[in-house]
Amino acid sequence: MNKITKDNLNEFIKYYHEFHDSYITNVNYDIAKSEIELLINVCWSGEPILKDDNAYQTNKTKMRIILNNVEQCNNKEMFSWDYINKVFIKYIKLDNKEFICFASDEQDPVIYIVCESIKYEEIKDDINKSYSYIDS
Numbered sequence: 001m002n003k004i005t006k007d008n009l010n011e012f013i014k015y016y017h018e019f020h021d022s023y024i025t026n027v028n029y030d031i032a033k034s035e036i037e038l039l040i041n042v043c044w045s046g047e048p049i050l051k052d053d054n055a056y057q058t059n060k061t062k063m064r065i066i067l068n069n070v071e072q073c074n075n076k077e078m079f080s081w082d083y084i085n086k087v088f089i090k091y092i093k094l095d096n097k098e099f100i101c102f103a104s105d106e107q108d109p110v111i112y113i114v115c116e117s118i119k120y121e122e123i124k125d126d127i128n129k130s131y132s133y134i135d136s
Contacts, residue, residue, distance in 0.1 A: 001066065001119040004100065006091060012120075016063075017044035019087040024078060024104065024111065029070075036073065036113055038065040038102075039123075040084075062123040069116035071099055076110045089118070 004012055016022075019042060026039040040063045049057040071094065088103040092114065100118055103109035 001064075001121045004089065004118040004120065009089060009091075013087065013089060015045060016042055016087075019084040019104075020044055022084045022087075023080070023082070024084070027075065027078075027111065029073070034068070034070045036067040036070055036115070038067070038111075039063070040065065045122075064121050064123050065102070066119045067102060067113050067115040067117075068119070070113060071116070072112070072114040074112045078110050082110050 002008075019040065021043040023041045024038055025041055026037070028037040028039075029035075030037070042061045042063050043058050045059040045061050048059065051057055082104075084104050086105060088101065088106040088109065090101050092099055092101045094114065099114045099116060101112070101114050102118060103112040
């Protein structure tokens with residue numbers, strides 16, 4: 001797994017296009033480990049390619065994100081149509097201690113998590129079986 005750090009955070013957000021049009025499919029909270037696992041169907045990754053039919057190949061992928069040593073967590077009921085417009089991932093300070101914050105959106109997130117560290121990996125499976133996106 002790869003770790004999100006201050007050095008690679010902006011590159012990570014840019015590479016995955018701020019998770020625009022992506023969906024959280026699973027939230028698994030292991031209370032004993034103080035760890036949350038998110039599974040996200042990511043619509044945009046890398047450099048989109050304009051195809052001959054003027055549709056974009058968006059390089060869809062499935063991502064597993066592990067948020068370690070959770071300090072705060074708040075989530076609302078999620079629906080299949082709750083997509084991410086622009087993910088919010090930033091380092092913040094609480095009680096003079098540094099944490100990283102993950103929120104599905106900055107203004108009105110369906111999930112908001114403050115933790116000590118975030119790791120991620122792409123899951124190699126056929127994302128098109130469980131996730132469809134109409135390019136325009």
